[in-house]
Amino acid sequence: MQTAGQRLWNLCCSLKLAIVLASLATLLAIFGSLVIYAHPTVFGDLDQHTLATWWRQTGSRQLEQTWWMPLLGLLALLLAVNTFCCLLEWLRHLRHRWRKLGEYLIHAGFVLVSLGFLVGHLYGFRIDRAQVFEGELFPISPWPGHYLRLERFEPRFGEQGQPLDMYNDLSLLRGEERLVRQVARINHPLQYAGLVVVPLSFGRQAQGFRVFQPGKGNLLLRRGSRLETGTGAVLHVEAFLPDAVKGADGRVRQRSGRLEDPAMLLRLERPDGEIWRGWYWLRSPLPYPLVSAGIRFWPVEPIFASYSLLTINYDPGINLALTGAVLLLAGTALTLVSYYRKRRIGDHPLLD
């Protein structure tokens, strides 16, 4: 007579349960794939977040389209638990069942890959299309104190002008300390303790303007520039927007990254205090307070800076998943060998 505990254990190790769970998960995944395809507005950004983040931000608010996801997760979890129990049961009888090593390595691999997926999506983070300029420090916000610096960027093109590769000389910093420096390019990401930085695309954006000042020649004006006026006052560039627009509330904001209607936020001050602060629209004449302060210059050409679009993902489950992958590979090889060995020693169909 089996106890309730034994019956539960047998159920957990049941082959039939595995088939039922796999069948249900297959059917639900078929249904889910079609729902995902039919509702790109709901599921379009699934890959840009971890599952936990996406569920908090989007999934839980669209339950009529997403109800199947937790159910599929539950089925996958139950299948992983069922597989794990079968693995434990096999280990208990290892002396008599060692010939099944290949098959059970595949089971162990599946359990580890499932666990890696769970850990990665619960505790990881994803930053999609991070725009990092050459020489700029990019804070990895979910990892306080960590920064990426794009030391150098170089796109490579083929003879017909087609993009071939993107060389991103990247440094990963923790405070002032450099943790790793590596050239990240296509299929060669920067990797560090579960963090993976992949180049996605690139571009260039106007960062300021070269201006001509009578008597001084060409000067570069970009965010952070200072211009001595010669009368004791100093002109500071606080911000530069390549395409600015003035809203109904009077506030100036960025409309796009293209060079359309550039504007600079300027501050003129003397040692005894601020004289003027305001926007200078580069397609218009200099604001009157600057002219009256004796400042003369006019824009000559924009200054561009290259940027790289990077995908920055952190997956703390990657080592579990990789271990699972190694077990899966080893398991498939062993299963194949043992299958043909069994065939050789007798279990061979005789045909013809």
Add this chain to the structure above:
Amino acid sequence: MISYQIPLLYLALACYLLAGAGYLAAFFGRRRKLAFGARILVVTGWLSQTLCLGLRWQAAGFLPVTNLFSTQFFFSWALVSTYIYFDLRYRIGAAGLFVMFVNLLLIFSILPRDPKLPVLIPSLDTPLFTLHIIFSFTGYAMFAMAFSLGALYLWQRRADSARLPSLTDLRKLNEEAILIGFLCFTVCMVFGGIWAWIAWGTWFSWNIKSLWSFIVWLFYAGMCHAKFVRRWQGTGYALLSIAGFGVVLFTYLGIGLLLESNHPLE
């Protein structure tokens, strides 16, 4: 480059057509020499296709499997490789005619297509892609073989023909095709996952192709377990093999041709 491709492809097609006819004649006429001749023709056709594939690979500098012509050509080559493996090992003869039929359909459908070699997208330029594709199509070919054997099992169950392998043998061969196919597909998924991690920073993506690849894997994982359940052995397994090939065809062709995905087929 195109000069050698079409004659080699037509040579392979002629060999496969004649081989199919030879197998059928051997089946209905019980002539063993005809089956032997058909086998020689299949191997000749396969050698012609292999030469064509090798030359295309050398010309491109990468395994050419990035458009519909190339993938169908490679799928056809993998199908015939599988067929030869089973025929040489088990002398299945006409039992693989469904596979040969699928193969002929594939070749006929690619004949009007442009065989030019496409430019390789930089992210595909990695040995992981090559391994992913090779194991993927080997798996697909094995599942096609299982479909063929499953269909024949149902036929044999009704006809009980002495000219065909017994139900027991067909069942065992079907299980072997499913197991090898599942193992190959597992390796394909592993290499695909590692490649996706280094190319895009995520090893599982929620696009429809990845989801259906997972569905194929899950379906055949279930089948590998179902063979231990008495009720599912034989007829049930044959029906599952046929249904599974439907899932494979949708994953390979349906998604690429009918839906928008990150694995488009043009």
